[in-house]
Amino acid sequence: MADTTATASTETVVKTDDGIRRRDFLDIAAIGAAGVGGVFIVYPLVSQMAPSKDVLAASSTEVDVSSIEPGQAIKAVFRKQPLFVKRLTDAEIAAANATATGSLRDPQSLEDRTKEGHRDILVTMGVCTHLGCVPLGAAEGEVKGEFGGYFCPCHGSHYDTAGRIRKGPAPTNLEVPEYEFTSDTVIQVG
């Protein structure tokens, strides 16, 4: 067996002057086809780990904000994570606007974080930007921190009335998810 292949390779392979053999084409074509095939195998193996269709389907949430009184907040669930929807009091809006934006760790004004015509509705994720704990301050009677907004008990991050980071280890403001008012009283998040 070994003998026949050895003879075959010496007799049938025609060598041209530049050292390129006809078989080199076959080698490259075979390896190339196997490589492309390999990618086709790897792609589904990687992609199967991404969120499935039912998880993606549950990735938008509707919240009715009409029943929220000024100074009150509700906790909703958006993408399996807590979502804070708060109606700010005039005093809280004034406190947020009184802060010079430039002095903040993550400079954003209340205007940047709310929608035109609904400046009193603050929609943020209830997920501390430090290590993902749920901050306190949304429910009645919870600690609101030194700046009257939210307070994360895990590592002591204080957020102000606009959900902006003011003190503690969190790097950025509470995330404002993408949302829009589908009517005067209903928001659709995601």
Added chain:
Amino acid sequence: MSFPWAREYQPSNGFTRFLDEKLPLPRLVYNAVGAGYPVPRNLSYFWNFGVLAGFFLVLQIVTGVVLAMHYAANAQVAFATTEHIMRNVNWGWMMRYAHANGASFFFIVVYMHIFRGLFYSSYKAPREMIWLLGVVIFLLMMATAFMGYVLPWGQMSFWGAKVITGLFGAIPLVGEPIQIWLLGGFAPDNAALNRFFSLHFLLPFVIAGVVILHIWALHIPGSSNPTGVEVKSESDTVPFHPYYTAKDGFGLGVVLLAYFAMVFFLPNALGHPDNYIEANPLSTPAHIVPEWYFWPFYAILRAFTVDFILPAKLWGVIAMFASILLWFFLPWLDKSPVRSGHYRPLFRKFFWFGLIPTMIVLFICGGAPAEEPYVMLSQIATAYYFLHFLVILPIISSVEKPEPLPYSITEAVLGSDKKAVLGENTTPAV
């Protein structure tokens, strides 16, 4: 490879002769952990921990396979099936406590094994590959343990998973897509739980495979020893069996006493009570801590509080991974030709008064809440940790004047006047 004086396997009957011809498995075992493997005669009890780690790997696989027969990796029922194992399954409580505490003891013996490697510089030539494979095993162990802790789907399971996968979110630009991809969702849920179970079942067998490579690499130069002097002659060694099977067996007995004391009398001492509350994505436990064996690395993660070019959180993630990955470079950072810490006065001082206190401080800080003085202490300790491996160790190895080494292992054990000890027969009975 082995020393030329290694005993050769002799099949004693027809059956073993048949096996030796067709599949020489008994010969392999004889040469690996039997009388066919010559080992330095002066190994201390610090050399027990490799065998002990192997024992706990087998124990974890056996108890884990049993638990998997009763557990269901579904976020709806995972917590309930864990309680089902505790309350309804015959001996289920024992299997689960044995598995949970087995993980802790696996880490205890592996940390002792690493400690031995660091003090006696077991990572040095010609044993670099053994060390590198060991670091790979350690990384695999950490991944396996982390995913295993998520499976009971208690509060610490859930929030631990959230914080640790959140680390990947710190990577700029691609971090968040990677995190979502790893979890198969936007927060830990059924998809994450299922894949963690699948990988938690797979990885121990990967570890077992790397352990085989680890032992294979060990058998090429042979075991190191407390003097760090290489084996020179037959009188420096004894056969692994019966000498070290007996010594390892004794060590195993002592460790098992401690282990079963934990399993039967303090089964939850190393766990966290919050994990007996079912996972709730809307309520965070007041104090999230990982399992104790991750505390030093968790402290390094949290030590970074100031943004410097990159966000502080990303620095923490980089430092935490770097703190282990730098072990891969250790054989080339420590250039001293002397291995054993017993003959290195300067190295010894920095080891006992620098590295060891640093590890203790990191351990304590990692388990403590992130407030002063723990934040500052973990910052100082993190700084020293990197300084020790990257700066102090290379400098020591070039300026230190080592103490005189014994000529051979035999001399270190019996003294230079061999005749006085052994009489006329200078070759000790093997």
